[in-house]
Amino acid sequence: MRDKPMFNKLALIGIGLIGSSISHVVRREGLVGSIAVSTRSDQTLARAEVLGLGDHYTTNAADAVVDADLIIHCAPVGAGAAIAEQIAPALKPGAIVTDVGSVKASVIAQMKPHMPKGVHFIAGHPVAGTEYSGPDAGFASLFENHWVILTPEDDVDETALDTLKQFWQACGANVDVMEASHHDLVLAITSHIPQLISYNIVDTAANLESVTQSEVMKYSAGGFRDFTRLASSDPTMWRDIYLHNKDAVLETLGRFSEDLTAMQRAIRWGDGDALFKIFTRTRQIRKDIIAVGQETDSPNFGRNEPLE
Ligand code: NAP
DSSP: OOSSOSEEEEEEEOOSHHHHHHHHHHHHHTOEEEEEEEOSOHHHHHHHHHHTOOSEEESOHHHHHTTOSEEEEOSOGGGHHHHHHHHGGGOOTTOEEEEOOSOOHHHHHHHGGGOOTTOEEOOEEEOOOOSOOSGGGOOTTTTTTOEEEEOOOTTOOHHHHHHHHHHHHHTTOEEEEOOHHHHHHHHIIIIIHHHHHHHHHHHHHHHOSSSOHHHHHHTTTTTHHHHHHHHTSOHHHHHHHHHHSHHHHHHHHHHHHHHHHHHHHHHHTTOHHHHHHHHHHHHHHHHHHHHTTSSOOSGGGGOSSOOO
């Protein structure tokens, strides 16, 4: 807990998993004087109020940003343009506007043109999350030891960038800075394609005629269950990610399909050496991820049941 907050007023536009987690951590760390919460529906707003996630509550995003020094767009990626247009006339000169969206080039294209002179817009993405959504899903430690990627443009105000970095570090995160297009390519392979594969495999299982639904449920510990966790994520959020990171996802998916075809061929022709080589390489990648602290080495992701 610090003596003096970094910002007098924070406005959170959208109060789901990410918005509510920010609320919890800034309260715990004393990072802001007050929090204005804005969301689309009366229902979510009422729930946020019951949970005490803010000091002021409104369904009008423009009202929420009045006098705010830090504004964080925490709604799905596709809402960026409408939110920017709505809040722009009410923004205070010198305010920092940022976001948490999983896609960056599109959010910049949607929001930056609306930003008034003297307002600092810096897009960002905390690479931390769960499959749960809504204001009840948040928790203060979500960002701890996770990366936040900021994607400033060339004309960024260095002082504002530095302040935003310090904010995320105070939330427990490590901060990296990169170009928006590079972010979108990196996240396509590390997040968007794995998620797509999960949606696809769970849907394929649901559509199989030769294996019953009850067999899929019963024997789900055979690897399938881990895909279902990802595939249970919020449909709106993920629809927006694919619509707004189309190019990087399609490019990466092309490479993925080629490699999948190579594996298919190796299985068809009984090329065990090729399969063994790939599986040895991939095993090392997991060891490397554990070594950099981004995963636990407990068996079965720390679950107690046996893994097949
Ligand atoms: P969430 O739990 O589903 O919450 C979304 C919030 O945005 C709700 O308050 C919702 O309001 C509001 N909202 C939805 N559509 C809107 C619209 N068209 N206009 C204005 N507000 C709208 O979402 P989340 O998981 O916190 O994700 C928020 C952002 O963080 C997304 O851009 C996502 O890409 C990014 N992100 C997510 C994760 C993750 O693992 N979930 C991780 C990193 C980044 P109502 O309920 O009132 O409709």
